Every structure is written in structure tokens, then in C-alpha cells.
Amino acid sequence: MRPTTAWQAMAQHPVSFLTSSWPWRSLAYLSGGVVVGAAAVLVFGLGLAAGLALLVVLLGVAPLVGLVLAATVVATVERRRLRLVDLDHLPDPHRAPDAPGLRAWVATRLKEQVTWRELTFTLLSAAALWWLDLLVLGFSFAVPAVLIASVDGETWPWAVFGAIVLLASPYTVTSWAGARAAMARTFLAPRNRELGEELREVRASQSRLLDSFDAERVRIERDLHDGAQQRLVSLGMTLGLLRLETPAGSPQAELLTQAESQLATVHKELRALIRGLNPPVLADHGLVAAIEDYAGRFPIPVTVDLKLPERLPRKLETTMYYLLNEAMTNIAKHSGATTAEVRGRYHSDLLIFDITDDGHGGVDPAAGTGVTGLADRVAALDGRMRVSSPAGGPTLLHVEVPCRFA
Structure with missing residues (x-):
């Protein structure tokens, strides 16, 4: 079975895993986590300071609301980054606003539980996760580099230790990347209730489509019956009057016979079509x-x-x-x-x-x-x-x- 996460790849193929792309993907995931976390610290620090400073003049609410909504951006970035170490799609649980415009969008987001879970994840990421990403990367690469570079006759055991740590770095990096991804999925994945609401909306949409098709089918049947079918009847009466004025056995009479035959065929096919659209036997x-x-x-x-x-x-x-x-x-x-x-x-x-x-x-x-x-x-x-x-x-x-x- 093809692995879909870095953890699965490491557990199923611990040797060939080293030559796969998973260690590099895990490295990119943790490196990106350091960048995103540091940026979140900067933005949240400045936003929180501005919000608290302006709160005394009742202007700080907007920056604080902006910080809450900024967490949704961090969560969106994290869902995309998760694809590096977890190939299972993580859907966005946010629902569409009830009305157009920025105000409706903000109101909808603030009412959703997922927004506050995303805020919790963003604060956790800013406070701890990116530091742990940096610590794992430093232990896996910076520490071995320092130990190997400072080797001499007395410190060679430390150089050996550094080489062992460096050789084990694919497993160290991937292990933490897998744990971090699992934690992120816990916060950012939709809950069963949210999925249930989405499924109910889909089913309601399907039901509305069926009702719409049914109404359109009835309208077409009515238009054909009251429009096209009546015009065919009128055309048949016109041909009948024309036959009264046409000499029997003339070329025109033969053409009228052909026209009446074709008209009867069209009328029969139209009746069959109308009966198929809304069969009376079904209603009765x-x-x-x-x-x-x-x-x-x-x-x-x-x-x-x-x-x-x-x-x-x-x-x-x-x-x-x-x-x-x-x-x-x-x-x-x-x-x-x-x-x-x-x-x-x-x-x-x-x-x-x-x-x-x-x-x-x-x-x-x-x-x-x-x-x-x-x-x-x-x-x-x-x-x-x-x-x-x-x-x-x-x-x-x-x-x-x-x-x-x-």
C-alpha cells in the first residue's frame, strides 16, 4: 500500500525511506513552520499591542478582531503546508457567508467554532511549535555541524556523536514533522457536526434540483400540450379545408396526402413525448x-x-x-x-x-x-x-x- 503520510513511509520502508522524497518534504515542512511561526509572532505581537493601546479609546476592537481573522489565514497556509507530509486532503470547514459583503463574511467567521480552533492553533504555533521546529532542526543539523567542525585529538568522540546525529536526522526530522502534522490536523480538520451541516446543505441542494427539474418538466409538458399540439391540430384543419378546394387526383392532392401523413406522424410522436414527460397514468x-x-x-x-x-x-x-x-x-x-x-x-x-x-x-x-x-x-x-x-x-x-x- 502506497504511504500517504511521512510517518507511514518511515514505518513501512525504514531503509528505502532514506532515498525517497519524504525526508526532504519533512525538512521543508519544519523549515516553513519556522518562517510561518516567526511571522505569526511578529503580526500577533504588533496587532495585540496596537489593540490593547487603542482599547482605552474604544478603537482597539477592530485590531483584535483582525487578529482573530488573521488566524484563519494562518490555518489556510497550514492546510496547504500539510500536503508536504500528509497527502490526505484536509477540507476547509468554513461555510459560505449568508450574504455578500465584508460585514457578512466577518460575522459568519466569528460565529464559527472552527475560527476559534484556528486561533488556538495559531497561538500555539506562535508560542511553542515554531520554537520546537527550530530546536529539532538545530539539534539535527547545527549541533552535528559544530561538533564535527571542532574535532581534534581529544574531542573525536563528540565528532562521532555528531555524525551519528546527522545520519539519524531524516528520522528525527520526519518523526517530529509527523507529530506536528497530526496535531495540526486535530485542530484544523472539520468536526463531524460541521461535516454533517455540509452534507445537509448538499442534500438540500440536490432536493431543490429535483424539485426544479420536476417543475420544469411539468412546464414543458404544459407548453407542448397547449402550444405546439394545438398548432398541429390547427394545421390539420387548415390542410383539411385546403383538400376541399383541391381537385381529386391532382398533383396537389397527392402532396396534401403526404403532408397529412407526415402531420399525423409528428402529432403521434408529440403525444408520446408529452405522455413521457408527465404520464397521466402515473398521476391517476x-x-x-x-x-x-x-x-x-x-x-x-x-x-x-x-x-x-x-x-x-x-x-x-x-x-x-x-x-x-x-x-x-x-x-x-x-x-x-x-x-x-x-x-x-x-x-x-x-x-x-x-x-x-x-x-x-x-x-x-x-x-x-x-x-x-x-x-x-x-x-x-x-x-x-x-x-x-x-x-x-x-x-x-x-x-x-x-x-x-x-
Whole structure:
């Protein structure tokens, strides 16, 4: 297994570790820590002095607030520096402000717990961590250099000691770099509650997208029905009136026959499109009847075995209809199957659907196929989907979606 931290690299490959980039990355991490820590001491010292001096005239609050917010900058730099010795991504737990502008940004940051953890880390870094970085670097390199440079006939044991310390410096530097990085991650990583809030926002966004798509689908269906379809009907009536004035058997009559035939085909296709956008059978009779109706018009035989206790909530029913519709369409387009089956049950507050076909298989969800869109629909409902599709088939899509009947 490839190591993702300097500590793992040193523990897994203690010999080859010496020729890897990890010791140099650890050295860069500690050297950068000295620079960042010294800068933090300077900025915080000047800011604190200015804030306390101006506090007596009620002007010191702004510098003190600025120091708190400056800690977020130090934390951002530290998260980037951690990539030197820890390849696991450390997300920024700060949330976007509720409104635009500097005032909203400041108010949001001051209310977040992570801001105060970052302030604590910055004060710890300024007060102790950068000194320890400097001490480790000095012990690993400066002390051996002094001992080796001052060698003579009586002090050669110290020179040997200095050489041993220098040879061990990759392990010394990496050990402290790993410990420092673990400490930084403890302060700067998002807490479970913060991650939970972020996940809730993502799920709410997905839900809003589904609602938006549903509303847009209804609008398109209404516009097609009330607009394009009515114009086609009007065009058919115009052609009918024109036929009354056209001599039978004339070239114009033949062209009218062709136009009427094409118009009938377009009208039929438009009705099918409108029925697919918002099928009346779904609104009137529910998911089971709608899937059975769609399966009856499917180009290959489909066995429908859906047993649900009652009508689903409207939003869930509509989403599941289009999910099953899309899954069946993928079977017809890509699988080469001769038969398919849609099976659904409700058990322990879960809707469970299995869509199977006897096609050639080989479906790879990671390859960006139509299965990705299905997975996104399921995820938006807090559900999960698994795919089994060995080469040669059969293919199984297993979908589980939470559902509670009121």
C-alpha cells in the first residue's frame, strides 16, 4: 500500500525511506513552520499591542478582531503546508457567508467554532511549535555541524556523536514533522457536526434540483400540450379545408396526402413525448400502473413485479418513475438483452427495486455511462445503488431508497 503520510513511509520502508522524497518534504515542512511561526509572532505581537493601546479609546476592537481573522489565514497556509507530509486532503470547514459583503463574511467567521480552533492553533504555533521546529532542526543539523567542525585529538568522540546525529536526522526530522502534522490536523480538520451541516446543505441542494427539474418538466409538458399540439391540430384543419378546394387526383392532392401523413406522424410522436414527460397514468393510478404501461410499450419483453402497500409520496413517485424509466431505456439501448425484469418491494421503511436483464453485461459505473445519472438520482433521495454486471451478463441494478408512509 502506497504511504500517504511521512510517518507511514518511515514505518513501512525504514531503509528505502532514506532515498525517497519524504525526508526532504519533512525538512521543508519544519523549515516553513519556522518562517510561518516567526511571522505569526511578529503580526500577533504588533496587532495585540496596537489593540490593547487603542482599547482605552474604544478603537482597539477592530485590531483584535483582525487578529482573530488573521488566524484563519494562518490555518489556510497550514492546510496547504500539510500536503508536504500528509497527502490526505484536509477540507476547509468554513461555510459560505449568508450574504455578500465584508460585514457578512466577518460575522459568519466569528460565529464559527472552527475560527476559534484556528486561533488556538495559531497561538500555539506562535508560542511553542515554531520554537520546537527550530530546536529539532538545530539539534539535527547545527549541533552535528559544530561538533564535527571542532574535532581534534581529544574531542573525536563528540565528532562521532555528531555524525551519528546527522545520519539519524531524516528520522528525527520526519518523526517530529509527523507529530506536528497530526496535531495540526486535530485542530484544523472539520468536526463531524460541521461535516454533517455540509452534507445537509448538499442534500438540500440536490432536493431543490429535483424539485426544479420536476417543475420544469411539468412546464414543458404544459407548453407542448397547449402550444405546439394545438398548432398541429390547427394545421390539420387548415390542410383539411385546403383538400376541399383541391381537385381529386391532382398533383396537389397527392402532396396534401403526404403532408397529412407526415402531420399525423409528428402529432403521434408529440403525444408520446408529452405522455413521457408527465404520464397521466402515473398521476391517476400511481407508480405500479405507470411502469406496467411503459413496459407494455417496451421493445423487448419486460416482467413487472411491483408490490407496494399504497401510493408513494408524489415527489418520490415521480422520481422513481423516471429512474426506472431511464434504467429500462438503458437496457434497450445498450445491453443487447432479449428479456428484462423490474421487481419492487417495500420493507422496513425502504423501497427496494431490482432491475435485471440478460444482456451482454460489462456495465462499469465508473466509466461515465448512463448508470452515473441513475446513481445521482438515487443519491438525491438519500438512497444507494449497487450494480452487478459481469462480462457476458446478466446485469442487476439494486436500488434502495428510504420511504415512510404517513
